[in-house]
Structures are given as structure tokens and as C-alpha cells.
């Protein structure tokens with residue numbers, strides 16, 4: 234696809250640009266790194282890129298090395314953060330739904 238990213242998140246980590254991050258820090262660094270370009274591109278292409286990255290993750294799970302897996306997880310998370318930024322979702326806030334385990338039965342492990 235056109236308009237992709239030349240530098241993946243894993244590469245930024247390798248470069249020492251970012252250290253261990255929480256979700257808010259991930260969204261912030263993604264916003265500062267790609268936000269302007271992502272907004273120009275629009276939401277629909279971001280969804281397409283995220284879907285493509287999920288496909289690459291699926292392939293890495295099936296026949297990739299551990300390094301391939303880690304690379305694809307980082308790309309999926311980065312594109313997920315991009316999409317969250319574009320649609321105004323705070324990942325830290327929404328993941329809180331799982332703080333007490335299963336959101337349906339509030340149990341760890343799930344007892345549904």
C-alpha cells in the first residue's frame with residue numbers, strides 16, 4: 234500500500250528513541266511521530282493498514298521467527314494506537330474494562 238511507514242515502532246525502540254511505554258505514552262509517541270500524516274490520510278486507510286498488519290501478524294504466528302512475531306505485534310499495536318488517536322479513543326481508559334478480569338462476570342479466571 235502507498236503511504237505506509239518507513240520506520241516501524243520496533244525500529245524506534247531499537248534506536249533507543251523510546252523506552253518501556255504504557256498505552257498513553259504509545260498513543261502520544263504515535264501522535265507526535267505520525268499524527269499529521271495519519272490525519273491527512275484519513276481513517277479508512279488506517280483501518281486498511283491495521284487489517285494488513287493483522288494479516289502479517291497471523292502469518293508470523295503461523296510460520297515466523299520470534300523476532301518476526303515481536304515485529305508484527307509492535308506494528309499492530311502502533312496502528313491500533315493510530316486508529317485510536319484518529320477516532321478519539323483513550324486506550325488506557327478503555328482497557329480498564331478488563332481490570333477486574335472478565336467484563337461480563339468480573340471474575341479471574343472467567344466463570345461465564
Ligand SMILES: [Zn+2]
Nearest residue numbers: 335338343345
Ligand atoms: Zn466471564
